[in-house]
Amino acid sequence: MTPADRPGSGAREVEVYDHAAAVSRAAADGIDAAAVAAVGRSGRFAIALAGGSTPRLLYARLAAEYGARAWWPLTEVFFGDERCVPPADPASNYGMAHAALLAHVPVPAPGVHRIAGEREPREAAAAYDGVLRAAFDADATAPTFDVALLGVGPDGHTASLFAGDPAVAERARWALAVEAPATMAPRQRVTLTLPVLNRAREVMVLCAGAEKRDVVGRILGGQAPALPAALVRGTARTRWLVDRAALP
Ligand code: 6PG
Numbered sequence: 001m002t003p004a005d006r007p008g009s010g011a012r013e014v015e016v017y018d019h020a021a022a023v024s025r026a027a028a029d030g031i032d033a034a035a036v037a038a039v040g041r042s043g044r045f046a047i048a049l050a051g052g053s054t055p056r057l058l059y060a061r062l063a064a065e066y067g068a069r070a071w072w073p074l075t076e077v078f079f080g081d082e083r084c085v086p087p088a089d090p091a092s093n094y095g096m097a098h099a100a101l102l103a104h105v106p107v108p109a110p111g112v113h114r115i116a117g118e119r120e121p122r123e124a125a126a127a128y129d130g131v132l133r134a135a136f137d138a139d140a141t142a143p144t145f146d147v148a149l150l151g152v153g154p155d156g157h158t159a160s161l162f163a164g165d166p167a168v169a170e171r172a173r174w175a176l177a178v179e180a181p182a183t184m185a186p187r188q189r190v191t192l193t194l195p196v197l198n199r200a201r202e203v204m205v206l207c208a209g210a211e212k213r214d215v216v217g218r219i220l221g222g223q224a225p226a227l228p229a230a231l232v233r234g235t236a237r238t239r240w241l242v243d244r245a246a247l248p
Pocket of ligand 1: 050051052053054055080081082083093150151152153157158159160
C-alpha cells in the first residue's frame with residue numbers, strides 16, 4: 001500500500017521548530033486539540049504512543065502541563081511498537097512512557113493497552129492484534145487511532161517497521177513480531193503494521209537532532225518513497241514536526 005493508494009491521505013504537513021523543546025510543545029498542543037475533538041466526536045480519545053528517546057520530552061510536558069485535562073479519563077493508550085523485554089526493563093517503550101507520562105495522568109488502568117514485551121514475540125503480537133481489533137471497528141475504512149505518534153530512525157524505520165522487512169508489506173495483520181537489524185538492540189520487537197497505522201486520523205512524526213538530517217531530507221525531498229517512515233499517512237492529517245537540527 002502506498003499512501004497514494006488511499007483516498008483522503010493528505011500531503012505531509014512539515015512544521016519546522018527551532019529545537020526539540022519546541023517540537024514537544026507543538027506536539028503536546030496538537031495532542032490536546034485532537035483529544036478535545038475526539039471526545040467531542042466519539043466520547044473517547046485513542047492514541048498510539050511512540051517509543052525511543054524523542055517522545056520522552058513530549059511525555060514529560062504532557063504530564064507537567066496537560067495533566068489536568070478532562071480528556072485523560074476518556075483516553076485509551078496504545079503503543080506503536082515494543083521491544084520484547086519486561087516492562088521494568090530500561091529498553092521498554094511502555095516503561096519509558098509510564099515513567100514519563102502514564103504514572104502522572106489519570107488514564108484508567110484498563111485504558112492502557114501495553115504490548116506484553118515479556119511474552120514470546122509471536123504470541124505477544126497475536127494477542128495485541130486481538131486487542132486492536134477489539135478496540136477498533138473491523139470495517140477497513142473506519143479510523144483507528146485519533147493520533148498515532150511516531151518517530152523515525154536514521155535508517156528510515158518507524159515503529160519497528162524496518163526497510164526490507166516483510167512486515168512493511170503486511171496488509172492483513174495489525175501487529176507482528178519482527179527482528180530489528182543487528183545494530184539495534186533489543187532485536188526482538190512487536191510492531192504495529194501500516195494497515196492499522198494508516199487508519200489513524202492524525203499521524204504525528206516527531207524528528208529532532210542532526211542524526212536525522214539525512215533521512216528527513218531524503219524522505220521529505222521525495223528521494224526515499226519506499227522507506228517505512230515515508231509510507232505512513234493519517235486519514236485526515238500527516239504532520240512531520242521537525243527541529244532545525246534535523247533539516248538538511
Ligand atoms: C523504538 C521506536 C522507534 C523510534 C525511532 C526513533 O522502539 O525505538 O518505536 O521507531 O521512534 O527509532 O527513535 P529516537 O526517538 O530515539 O531517535
